[in-house]
Amino acid sequence: MKLTGAQAFLKCLEEHGVEIIFGYPGGALIDVYDELMKNDKIHHVLTRHEQAAVHAADAYGRIKGSVGVALVTSGPGATNAVTGIASAYLDSIPLVVFTGQVPTKLIGNDAFQEVDIVGITRPITKHNYLVKDAEELIPIIREAFHLAKTGRPGPVLVDLPKDVLATRITYPELKPISMRTYKPTYEPHPGQIEKACQAMLKAKKPVIYAGGGVILSDSNVELTELARKLNIPVTMTLMGLGGFPGTDPLSMGMLGMHGTYYANMAVANCDLLIAVGARFDDRVTGRVDAFAPHAQIIHIDIDPSSISKNVRVDIPIVADCKHALLAINSWFGRSKEFNGDECMEKNRPWHEQIREWKIKHPLGYVEETDIIKPQFVIQKLNELTGGDAIITTEVGQHQMWTAQFYHFNKPRQFATSGGLGVMGYGFPAAIGAQMAAPDKVVIDIAGDGSIQMNIQELATCRQEKLPVKVAILNNGYLGMVRQWQELFYNKQYSSTVMEVAPDFVKVAEAYGAVGLRALKPSDVEPVIKEALKINNTVFMDFVIAREEGVYPMVPAGKATTEMLLV
Amino acid sequence: MKHTISVLLQNKPGVLSRVTGLFSGRGFNIESLSVAQTLEQDVSCLTLVTSGEDTIIEQITKQLHKLIDVIKVTDMCEHDNVEREMALIRVKAEAHTRAEVLRIIDIFRGKVIDVGPKSYVVEVTGKASKLQAVIDILRPIGIQEIVRSGTIAMTRAQKS
Numbered sequence: 001m002k003l004t005g006a007q008a009f010l011k012c013l014e015e016h017g018v019e020i021i022f023g024y025p026g027g028a029l030i031d032v033y034d035e036l037m038k039n040d041k042i043h044h045v046l047t048r049h050e051q052a053a054v055h056a057a058d059a060y061g062r063i064k065g066s067v068g069v070a071l072v073t074s075g076p077g078a079t080n081a082v083t084g085i086a087s088a089y090l091d092s093i094p095l096v097v098f099t100g101q102v103p104t105k106l107i108g109n110d111a112f113q114e115v116d117i118v119g120i121t122r123p124i125t126k127h128n129y130l131v132k133d134a135e136e137l138i139p140i141i142r143e144a145f146h147l148a149k150t151g152r153p154g155p156v157l158v159d160l161p162k163d164v165l166a167t168r169i170t171y172p173e174l175k176p177i178s179m180r181t182y183k184p185t186y187e188p189h190p191g192q193i194e195k196a197c198q199a200m201l202k203a204k205k206p207v208i209y210a211g212g213g214v215i216l217s218d219s220n221v222e223l224t225e226l227a228r229k230l231n232i233p234v235t236m237t238l239m240g241l242g243g244f245p246g247t248d249p250l251s252m253g254m255l256g257m258h259g260t261y262y263a264n265m266a267v268a269n270c271d272l273l274i275a276v277g278a279r280f281d282d283r284v285t286g287r288v289d290a291f292a293p294h295a296q297i298i299h300i301d302i303d304p305s306s307i308s309k310n311v312r313v314d315i316p317i318v319a320d321c322k323h324a325l326l327a328i329n330s331w332f333g334r335s336k337e338f339n340g341d342e343c344m345e346k347n348r349p350w351h352e353q354i355r356e357w358k359i360k361h362p363l364g365y366v367e368e369t370d371i372i373k374p375q376f377v378i379q380k381l382n383e384l385t386g387g388d389a390i391i392t393t394e395v396g397q398h399q400m401w402t403a404q405f406y407h408f409n410k411p412r413q414f415a416t417s418g419g420l421g422v423m424g425y426g427f428p429a430a431i432g433a434q435m436a437a438p439d440k441v442v443i444d445i446a447g448d449g450s451i452q453m454n455i456q457e458l459a460t461c462r463q464e465k466l467p468v469k470v471a472i473l474n475n476g477y478l479g480m481v482r483q484w485q486e487l488f489y490n491k492q493y494s495s496t497v498m499e500v501a502p503d504f505v506k507v508a509e510a511y512g513a514v515g516l517r518a519l520k521p522s523d524v525e526p527v528i529k530e531a532l533k534i535n536n537t538v539f540m541d542f543v544i545a546r547e548e549g550v551y552p553m554v555p556a557g558k559a560t561t562e563m564l565l566v
Numbered sequence: 567m568k569h570t571i572s573v574l575l576q577n578k579p580g581v582l583s584r585v586t587g588l589f590s591g592r593g594f595n596i597e598s599l600s601v602a603q604t605l606e607q608d609v610s611c612l613t614l615v616t617s618g619e620d621t622i623i624e625q626i627t628k629q630l631h632k633l634i635d636v637i638k639v640t641d642m643c644e645h646d647n648v649e650r651e652m653a654l655i656r657v658k659a660e661a662h663t664r665a666e667v668l669r670i671i672d673i674f675r676g677k678v679i680d681v682g683p684k685s686y687v688v689e690v691t692g693k694a695s696k697l698q699a700v701i702d703i704l705r706p707i708g709i710q711e712i713v714r715s716g717t718i719a720m721t722r723a724q725k726s
Contacts, residue, residue: 122584123591127634130580147634181576181637305628308621 005134005165006031009098012141014041015174018069020060020435021045022053026073027113028100031165045435045464048456050077052428054084055454058093058155059415059429063390064436065218067148068093073100075113078159079120083422085155086124090419091239092216094153096144097125103163104132118159126154134167146177151184152303153216184302188319188327196274196298196315197331201338203272203296205350206232209255209284212239212418213277213301213321215411220244222325223276229332229340231347233354235263237278238403239418246407247387252354253363256284257554258400261361264552264560266354267292275299277321280310281419290559300324361565363404365548372521374398374473374544378405381443381471384528389441390414392429394450395421397479400550402445424453430468431460441469441532448474448501458511461537469531469538472504475546483549487564504541513537568597569623570649570719573612573630574637577603581635585612588633594618594626598651600716609637613718642719649719652691654679655701658708659686667707674700685710 003011009032013021022045025033036044047053050072057068072081078099088095102111107130118130127147129140137160144156200206214223220243227234227250234244235255244251252263267273273295278284285291288310299306299313300321307316317324332338365375378401381389387407392415393399399416408414415433417425430444444451451472461468478496485493505515514536518527524542531538552563575581582601589596594616601612616626623641630639642649659667659682671678671688674696680687690700694717701712 118580119583122580122587179634182634303632305625305632307628309625 002168003171004031004035005137005160005167005169006035008138008169008171009141009160009165010035010039010042011171012138013069016145017066018042021069021071022047022056022060022432023071024050024053024073024077026075026077026100028074028102028162029071029160029165031162032071032100032160044071045431045460047428047431047460049454050080051084051424052431052454052457052460054081054095054097055087055417055422055425055428056432056435057097058084058088058091058095059392059432060436061094061432062415063412063433065412066094067145068095068432070095070097072097073113074102074117075115077113078115078117082120082124083420085121085157087417087420087422087425088155089124089126091417092153092212093155094148095155096141096148097155097157099157099159101130101159101161104161105163107161117157121157124155125157126152128157128159130159131161131164134164134169137164137169138172142174142177143179146179147182151182152306185304185318186302186320186323188300188317188324190327192315192317193324193327193331196317197328197335199272199296199298199315200230200232200274200328201335204346205270206230206272206274206347207266207270207295208232208234208244208274208276209237209267209278210234210240210243210276211237211278214240214243217277217302217321218411219277219322219325220411222322222329224248225329226325226332229329231344231351232274233266233351235259235267237281237284237418238416240278241403242408242411242413245409247409254403256281256560257286257556258404258550258552259560260363260404261552261563261565262354262357264554264563265357268559268561269353270295273297275301275313276325277301279306282310285310286554286558286560286562290561361552364566366566368521368545370520372518372524372542372544374401374475374542374548375405376521377471377473377524377542377544378402378445380524380528381445382406384525384532385441385443388413389443390433390437392416392426392433392442392444394426394444394446394453395423396447396450397483397548397550398445398447398450398473400480401473406445423450427451427454427457427468427470428460430470431457431464431466434466434468435464442467443469443471445471445473447479448472448476448504449478449498451504452502455507458508458513458537462512466537467535469540471528471540471542473542473544474501474504475544475548476501477546480550482547486547486549487553488555504539508537508539511537513539515539515541517541517543519543567619568615568617570613570615570642570647570717571627571630572640572642572719573614574604575610575612575633576635576637577608577610578635581610582612584633584635585630588629589616592625592629594622598714598716600718613716615717640721642721645721647719647721649693649717650691651694651697651717652689652715653697653700654713655688655690655704655709656685656711657688657704658684658710660684663707667704670700670703676700
């Protein structure tokens with residue numbers, strides 16, 4: 001039996017286990033939306049902006065551990081999706097984005113709502129396709145899913161001309177995918193594993209530096225086993241939070257520009273740095289030549305181009321983090337040279353040193369009785385959700401406070417736009433997260449600036465009846481930029497003062513959601529408690545200390561030891 | 567240092583722009599580029615000349631390899647290889663210089679491929695340094711136009 005391209009498209013999504021897609025219709029996609037209405041296996045979430053659809057699909061995939069799917073129309077639909085795609089690309093998030101396109105015979109004609117989205121997204125996708133021939137539709141979609149989730153994951157875009165969706169085709173049989181040019185390396189080289197393990201045996205001051213790769217490869221268990229077996233302290237990148245339990249005594253929290261004092265000091269003084277699924281981003285390394293200057297560096301990464309890109313690596317291991325960590329753990333399991341007690345003894349002075357740093361400059365802030373401190377709000381959110389909520393964030397100060405003060409003990413519990421740093425990510429991401437985990441508490445921690453970048457998604461929340469909670473840390477500023485202006489630009493608060501802002505409580509109410517407000521520290525706990533009780537979307541407007549800064553802070557271009565402290 | 571990099575790629579629309587986009591997007595430079603089909607109809611060979619420190623060249627080869635449509639990347643500098651480039655040169659050839667031009671072209675094993683009343687078009691192939699030498703010598707006589715191909719390269723047969 002022949003199917004139209006649109007029917008075959010949906011059948012192929014079902015074949016890949018897709019249950020939920022996020023999107024926005026348009027002229028080029030009417031055929032697909034017509035079929036969607038008849039389909040009871042795939043639920044379509046109508047976001048109120050295409051950017052939100054992509055962020056929601058991104059977070060859905062992150063939380064569920066699957067490939068998120070977004071569907072947007074041609075032209076402006078596609079260009080609106082660009083920010084979402086770029087964000088997923090920089091965070092290596094598996095995602096397939098389908099865009100409508102004008103009919104093939106009009107391509108290149110500057111037709112209505114035509115844009116060369118394949119050209120536009122070439123540098124921000126892992127790969128992308130324009131389906132020119134209906135017979136190619138299904139093989140391309142299968143390849144797209146395969147590429148998105150294997151190797152170093154990432155977004156793949158498939159551009160669907162309107163006539164392709166209307167053409168009748170025979171649905172091709174499912175065959176194993178074999179691509180001549182794409183064979184990611186999963187298994188580590190045994191010789192490199194041997195070298196890495198020998199280095200770990202000898203190290204007296206080792207540090208594990210874990211990134212998003214640990215979460216993407218689901219290797220948190222193996223990482224935890226290694227750290228505990230060899231008694232190695234662990235620091236995480238923003239993307240790596242949850243890859244190792246944040247409340248574990250070996251955890252030093254996040255490193256880098258707003259990392260903890262002790263994590264940055266430990267990296268600067270370690271003799272062995274074990275990078276697992278991390279990419280030595282500039283926000284992590286600070287001045288590159290002063291990053292881990294005394295250390296031998298082991299780098300495990302599935303993407304060879306990540307290795308020695310920013311920082312010279314001594315022992316590269318190209319492999320999936322999980323496979324590499326399994327091989328390392330198994331090496332120590334059978335090694336006669338390894339003795340757990342000796343290892344504890346050998347590292348003891350190093351742990352003493354780290355403890356001293358922790359005591360000298362713990363993460364903290366100056367508490368006040370009459371004004372709400374943002375860090376206090378996050379501590380309360382952590383406490384009242386038992387550290388078990390799924391947290392999303394926007395980008396800015398609130399994001400860094402969240403990374404510092406919410407303790408993530410599990411992977412796939414946190415979704416943030418780490419690489420691209422998208423304001424407006426968190427609220428749609430919370431929608432995707434709540435769809436992926438309907439029984440969990442999902443909280444978007446936001447700023448008053450960034451929540452306004454996708455505030456229209458209140459409608460999506462209401463339409464899907466999602467009890468998403470949004471904690472707005474409202475300081476009336478674009479706080480992170482203001483902080484830089486305060487420190488480095490003579491307090492010239494150019495365009496960072498939000499002179500006009502909506503009443504967030506009323507905005508929530510206008511959409512049929514609930515708005516709550518906290519004006520003083522004693523309001524914080526009751527507001528959170530009440531919000532958690534309400535089975536509806538809730539905006540919590542926390543009016544916070546206006547000029548609170550995020551500390552520690554490594555000024556841009558400085559060594560990570562040159563931190564500004566509280 | 568200059569590197570000649572040979573890239574085998576799937577012969578599909580848009581592949582060339584993936585390669586050039588990678589160079590411009592990441593701030594690598596391309597000094598010359600040449601691309602055409604290989605023996606296999608669906609495979610193209612792209613040869614490009616770039617320059618940079620070893621770490622940059624390493625990134626370039628890794629990033630090229632990461633492109634889904636790229637089959638194989640070879641840094642020719644790591645192999646014993648032969649390289650050629652071609653130049654078409656329109657040079658002034660008036661009564662008193664015609665013989666002189668012919669002599670020079672002959673020395674460099676070039677060919678005259680078009681003859682006009684006041685000029686020749688000559689074809690010269692060789693390494694970039696040889697082409698430069700021809701150009702330098704012809705310049706005083708009067709070069710009106712030059713078109714140069716990018717470098718192409720092939721590894722030498724293994725000696726055993």
